[in-house]
Amino acid sequence: MVAAVTGLGLGLAALGPGLAPGFVLSYDMVFVPDPAFTRMTFGLTGVVPRHVPSDAFVTALAAVIPADVVQKLVLLAVFVMACTSAASLVPSRRLLPRLATGVCYAWNPFVAERLLLGQWALLLGYAALPWVVAAAPRAHEPGGTRRLARALLPAAIGGFAALTVSALTAVTVALATRGERRPRVVRVVVTAGVLSLPWLVPGLLRPAGVPGDGTAVGLFAARADTPFGTLGSLLALGGVWNGETVPRSYGAPVTATIWLLVVVVALAAYWRWGQERRGAVIAAMVGFVVASLGAVSPGGLEAVIDLWPGFAVLRDGQQYVAPLAVVVAVGLGLAADRAAEARWPGVAAAAMAVPVFLLPTLAWGAAGDLRAVQYPDDWARARHIIDGDPAQGDVLVLPWASYRSYSWNHGRRVLDPLPRYLHRRVIVDDAVTVDGTTVAPEDPRAVRLAPAARTGAPPAVTLRDEGVRYVVVDAEPGTIRPSGAATAVLRGADLVVYRIDGAAEATGDQVPVAPVAAAWAVASLFVFWSFVAPRTTLSIPLLGSIKPRDPHRRRTP
Template identity: 80%
Template sequence: MGERTRHLVAALTGLGLGLAALGPGLAPGFVLSYDMVFVPDPAFTDLTFGMTGIVPRHVPSDAFVTALAAVVPADIVQKLVLLAVFVMASTSAASLVPSRRLLPRLAAGVCYAWNPFVAERLLLGQWALLLGYAALPWVVAAAARVDEPGGGRRLVRTLLPAAVGGFAALTVTGITALAVALTTGRARGRAGLQVVAAVVLLSLPWLVPGALRPAGLPGDGAAVDLFASRADTPFGTLGSLLLLGGVWNGETVPRGYGAPVTATVWLLVVVIALIAYWKWGRQPVWWRGAAVAAVVGFVIAALGAVAAPVLEALIGLWPGFAVLRDGQQYVAPLAVVIAVGVGVAADRAAEARWPGVAAAATAVPVFLLPTLAWGAAGELRAVQYPDGWARARQIIDRDPEQGDVLVLPWASYRSYAWNHGRRVLDPLPRYLHRRVIVDDAVIVDGTTVPQEDPRAVRLTPIAKSGAPPAAALRDEGIRYVVVDAETGAIRPSGAAVEVMRSADLVVYRIDGVAEVAGERVPAAPVAAAWGIVSLVVIWSILAPGTTLSLPLLGSTKARSPQHRRRTP
C-alpha cells in the first residue's frame, strides 16, 4: 500500500468519525453552542477585522468563514469546517506513526480525533482552537526540520490551520513548535527564531488590532481560578488532564464521561501509550521534541489549578499572559504523544502477530467515549434562525442613518428556545452588519469576569436600569435597541419607536442619534498586517516542490525518515 493511499484511508477514517460525531448537526441549519457562532450571510465589517475596539479573539476566523460563505452557504461552511477538524486530526496523527502498516496509523488517527479534549472543546464551541489542534502533528514534524532547506516554508504551511483559528490556536501551536525546534537538530537557536518569526507573522491579523486597541490589553488575574482546569474523572485535576480532559466548564463534559470503569480503562490506555512512545517511538527525529512539548503543555495546563498565584503574578506583570488562563487547551501536545504512542503500541502488537490487538486499538477511543457520537448525544443539533431575525436585520441594515445597536437583556450568553435552550454567545454582533454592543462580561459560578468592550462598560449603568432612557441612549450613539421577546416587557423609555415585533425579537428605533467617537483601531495598520500575512502565505505555498495533493506538508521528500522503515 502506497503512502498516498495510507493518507487517503486515514482521511476517510477521519471523515467517518466526523460524520458520526456531528450527527444531527449535519442537518440544514446552524449548530450554536457556547462560543460556536455561525450566522447566515455574514458580511465583512469592522468587527470582522477587530477594528471596533473589542479584544480580537474572533480574528481571523470570522474573516475566513465570511470569505467561504461568499461562495458556499454559511451553514454548509460550518459543516465543512467541523468535518475538516476530524479529517485533518486523523490524517495528521496517522502520518506521525513510524510504520508502514495501516492499522497502527489508523489507531493513532482515531485516538487523536476522538478523545475527551476534542469532545469538550467541541461542546464549548471552540472550533477555531480545534482547527489548530487538528494540524498540530504536522507542525511537530515540520518544526523538527525547520532549519533544513525549505523548512521555513513547510512550517508556515502547517501553521495555516492554527493561523485561521486565531490567538488561542496559534498560542498552543506556537508553544509546541518552539519546544520541538529548541530540542531537535543542531542549529536549535536558529530553528527557534524561525518558529517565532513564523508564528508572529501569522499572528499579525489579531496581534495588530489587539495591540492598538485604545483600551489596551485586558488582564484580570482574579479570573485565573475561574478558568483553571478541573477534575472530570475520579483521578483529580491532574489525572483528568493526563486523560486529556479537565475543561473548566462542567456543562461541556460529555454525558457519562468520567465514570470510574471507563475512566480507569482510558487511564490504562494512556499509560500504555506513554510507555510505548518512550520505549519504541524514538525513531523519528521529532520524538524528543514532541515529548518536551507535551510536558511543557501539561505544566501550563496545571498551572492555574495547582499554582494559581504564579499565573496571577504573570498576568500582573503583563496582561498578555491571560492567554494561559484556560489551561486545559495546552494538553493538546500531550494528545499528540498519546496518539502516536497508541499507534506505536499497535505496531508492536502487529509485529508480534497479534493483529486483533492492533485492530482493537482503533476502536478503543470510540468505545470509551460513545457519547461524542450523534452530536455529543444530541447536544449539538442544527437549528434555523427565526424569521423575525431576518426581518430585524433587513430593517436595521437598510437604514441609512448612523447609529449602533444595543442588545437587551444585558448579558453575553443566551439560551434561546429555538436553540433548544443550548447556551450560546449572542449571535447578533455577527448577524447584524452594524456595530452591536452587548454585555461582554462573563459569569462563571456566580463570579463575574469584567467587561472588555469600552462601549459596554460605558453603557452598563444605562442598560441595567430596566428601562434605559432613550435620550441617554441617543447621546451614546444608539440607533436601535433589540430585545429578546422571550424575556418579557423590557423596553427603552421615552422617545423610542417600536418598528418590529416578532415571537423572538422586538426592535426599537431612536431618532436623532448623536455621532459618538468610538474606541476604534486605525484601518491602515490592520490592512498592512493582512497584506504581510498574505505575502507570507503566498511565499509558502508557491515554494518549489510543493504538491497540490499535500498542500500542508509539501513534498514528501522533505518529511521525516519514519517512512523508510521496512516491515518485517
C-alpha cells in the same frame, strides 16, 4: 487517503444531527446566515479580536457557499485533518497502527469538550498540530520555513488561542531537537509571529489596551471531570473548566480507569519507541505544566498576568494539553505496531476501536446536544430593518448578558449571535460570569453603557448620546425595553426592535485601519509565498541572514 476517509467517518458520526440544514449553536460556536465583512470582522471596533481571522475566513467562504454548509465543512475538516495528520507521525507501513493513532487523536475527551464548548477555531489548530510537530525540527532546512508555515496555517486561521498553543508547541519542539537550535527557533518564532499579525496588531492597538484580569484565573482553571482529580483528568486529556461541556457519561469510574490505563500504556510506548520525536515529549510536558498552573498555582499565574495582561491567554489551561494528545495518540499507534510485529493483529484493531468505545457519547452530535437549528424569521426581518436604515447609529442588545439560551436553540447556551448577524456595530455585554463570579467586560462601549443597560430599561436619551440607533431585545421580548422616546419598529415572538431617533456619532474607540491592513498584507503575502514560491527566499532580513548548514561541507577541526 484511508486516514482521511476514516476521519471523515468520525466527523459524520460525531456531528450526527448537526449535519441537518441549519446552524449548530453551542457556547462560542456562532455561525450566521449571509455574514458580511464589517469593521468587527477585522478587529477594528475596539473589541478584543478573538474572532480574528476566523470570522473573515468563514465570511469569505460563505460568499460562495451557504453559511450553514461552511460550518459543516469546517467541523468535518477538523476530524479529517486530525486523523490524517496524527496518522502521518507513525513510522509504520502497517495501516491499522496508523489508523489507531488517527482515531485516538480525533476522538478523545479534549476534542469532545472543546467541540461542546464551541471552540471550532481552536480545534482547527489542534487538528494540524501533528504536522507542526513534524515541521518544527526541520524549520531551518531548505524549504523548512514554507512547510512550517503551511502546518501552522490552520492555527493561524483559528486565531489567537489556536496559534498560541501551536506556536508554544513548535518552539518547544525546536528547542528540544538536537542540532542547530538558534536558526531553527528563530524561524519558528518569526513564522508564528508573521501569521499572528492579523489578530496581534489590532489587539495591541486597542485604545483600551491589552485586557487581562488575573482574578479570573480560578474561573478558567482546569477542573476534575474524572475520579482522578484535576491532574489525572488533564492526563486523560479532559479537565475543561466548564462542567456543562463535559460529554454525557464521561468520567464514570470504570470507563475512566480503562481510558487512563490506555493513556499510560500509550505514553510508555512513546517513551520506549518514539525515539525520533523526543521534542514532542518535552512539548507535552510543558503543555501539561501550563495546563495545570491555574489549578496548582493560581496565585503564581495571577502574578504573571499582573506583570503583562497578555499572559491571560494562559488562563484557560486545559487547551494546552493538546501536545500531550499528540504523544498519547502516536504512542498508541506505536504500541499497536509492536503488537502487530509480534503477530497480535487483534491488538491493533482494538487500539483503533478503544477511543470510540470508551467515549460513545461524542457520537450523534454529542448524544444530541449539537443539533442544527434555523434562526427565527423575526431575526431576518430585524436585519432587513436595521441594515436597510441609512441613518447612523449602533445597536444595543438586551437583556444585558453575553450568553443566551434560546428556546428555538433547545435551550443550549450560545454567545449572542447578533454582533455577527447584523452588519452594524453591535454592543453586547461581553463580561463572562462563571459560578456567580464575573470577569470584567472588555469592550469600552459596553463598559460605558453597562450601568444603564443592567437596569433593563436604559434611558433612550442616554443611548442616543452614546450613538445607539437601535435596541434589540432578543430574549424575554415584551418584558425589557428602553425608557423614553423609543419607537417599536418590530414586535415578534422571538425578537423586538426599538428605534431611537437622532443618535449621536459614536465616540472613538476604534483601531486605526492602516496598520491592520498592513498586517493582513504581510501575513497574506507570507502564506502566498509558502505555497507558490518554492525556489524563492524570504526577504525578511532576520530570516535571510540565517543560512542552513551545507550537509556536504566538511567541518574544520
